[in-house]
Amino acid sequence: DKGNHRHFMAKEIHEQPEVVGRTLAHYLDMSAGRVRLPFELPFDPAELTRITITACGTAYYAGLTAKYWLEKFARVPVEIDVASEFRYREAPLPKGGLMIVVSQSGETADTLASLRYAKEQGQHILSVVNVPTSTIARESDVAALTLAGPEIGVASTKAFTCQLAVLACLALAFGRARGVLPEAEEQRLVSNLINVPGLMAEAVKREPHIEQMAGSLAKATDVLYLGRGTSFPLALEGALKLKEISYIHAEGYAAGELKHGPIALIDESMPVIVIAPHDAVYEKTVSNMQEVSARGGRIILVADQRSADDASIAFEAVVAMTPMPSEFAPIVYAVPVQLIAYHTAVFMGKDVDQPRNLAKSVTVE
Numbered sequence: 355d356k357g358n359h360r361h362f363m364a365k366e367i368h369e370q371p372e373v374v375g376r377t378l379a380h381y382l383d384m385s386a387g388r389v390r391l392p393f394e395l396p397f398d399p400a401e402l403t404r405i406t407i408t409a410c411g412t413a414y415y416a417g418l419t420a421k422y423w424l425e426k427f428a429r430v431p432v433e434i435d436v437a438s439e440f441r442y443r444e445a446p447l448p449k450g451g452l453m454i455v456v457s458q459s460g461e462t463a464d465t466l467a468s469l470r471y472a473k474e475q476g477q478h479i480l481s482v483v484n485v486p487t488s489t490i491a492r493e494s495d496v497a498a499l500t501l502a503g504p505e506i507g508v509a510s511t512k513a514f515t516c517q518l519a520v521l522a523c524l525a526l527a528f529g530r531a532r533g534v535l536p537e538a539e540e541q542r543l544v545s546n547l548i549n550v551p552g553l554m555a556e557a558v559k560r561e562p563h564i565e566q567m568a569g570s571l572a573k574a575t576d577v578l579y580l581g582r583g584t585s586f587p588l589a590l591e592g593a594l595k596l597k598e599i600s601y602i603h604a605e606g607y608a609a610g611e612l613k614h615g616p617i618a619l620i621d622e623s624m625p626v627i628v629i630a631p632h633d634a635v636y637e638k639t640v641s642n643m644q645e646v647s648a649r650g651g652r653i654i655l656v657a658d659q660r661s662a663d664d665a666s667i668a669f670e671a672v673v674a675m676t677p678m679p680s681e682f683a684p685i686v687y688a689v690p691v692q693l694i695a696y697h698t699a700v701f702m703g704k705d706v707d708q709p710r711n712l713a714k715s716v717t718v719e
């Protein structure tokens with residue numbers, strides 16, 4: 355049932371404040387302002403020397419975001435790879451190590467094969483899954499559930515933001531267990547997480563503006579998506595979303611990589627979408643935007659108004675986000691990124707729920 359929405363994808367984008375809120379409530383002790391995992395861990399996070407993450411597609415980008423969080427908040431090295439590469443490359447894994455697999459369906463063939471390989475190598479397996487009865491959930495030592503509810507649209511939206519919510523909580527829980535996250539810092543971060551669903555609801559309100567931008571984006575044949583830090587995985591996700599449902603060629607890049615090649619593509623016809631919350635690397639991203647602007651590039655900025663004003667660049671458009679502490683910005687900024695893809699595809703008359711050549715669950719290799 356699509357409710358009042360034209361597509362399942364629209365419904366699922368709009369549901370996010372609610373399902374992310376529900377997921378967070380499952381992993382947080384709201385009154386104490388602490389993380390509270392709804393399961394016992396069958397390993398001691400303090401003993402981990404490395405975590406390996408594997409997944410495919412959008413779930414992989416959730417995992418890539420988690421790498422930043424786990425390294426920063428839990429001070430544990432993280433290795434991550436797409437499952438179709440990981441499963442064949444005979445990676446040596448540390449004794450008693452942890453493998454985290456991320457999957458909405460819990461049935462993705464390459465992700466499952468990676469899980470089985472890691473199990474043979476003596477890893478503990480923690481899966482972040484949306485379908486509790488799935489093969490991946492059943493074969494894991496712990497299944498950390500995303501409470502997104504059934505996701506029907508082929509393009510993953512609410513499963514992604516719920517994966518991010520669970521992974522953020524895990525990073526904080528591991529940080530505490532490893533003795534590297536002071537209680538006051540955990541409480542500050544948890545209160546930031548508690549504000550995320552409300553900020554997502556505000557982000558959804560940017561929809562009319564994003565819808566207006568869609569006509570101009572729909573004319574593009576190529577789009578570049580840039581981000582730094584945790585906005586980098588989101589730039590990759592934004593490009594994937596746009597490709598999947600609008601069939602516009604889009605590429606996500608780490609903003610700092612721009613001058614190592616892709617800057618050659620910049621001209622007046624290619625939109626460059628930049629995700630730049632006001633975080634520690636914001637100033638660096640501003641320099642990258644100046645490089646684009648100096649070459650006549652058209653920049654669409656997704657940032658808070660202060661970031662937009664401070665940059666003193668003539669933007670083609672600004673999706674003005676509510677200012678927020680930056681740590682968990684990707685969960686909130688995912689909303690405009692999804693809406694940009696959605697409205698561009700709808701403007702172009704594409705079948706957003708059933709894009710050509712794609713299946714919801716990829717159970718073949």
Ligand code: M6R
Pocket residue numbers: 410411412413414456457458459460461462465508509510511595598712714715716
């Ligand atoms: O069910 P999974 O999360 O394991 O699926 C992984 C990918 O196939 C999936 O995220 C795919 O990239 C989506 N179509 C992205 O929107």
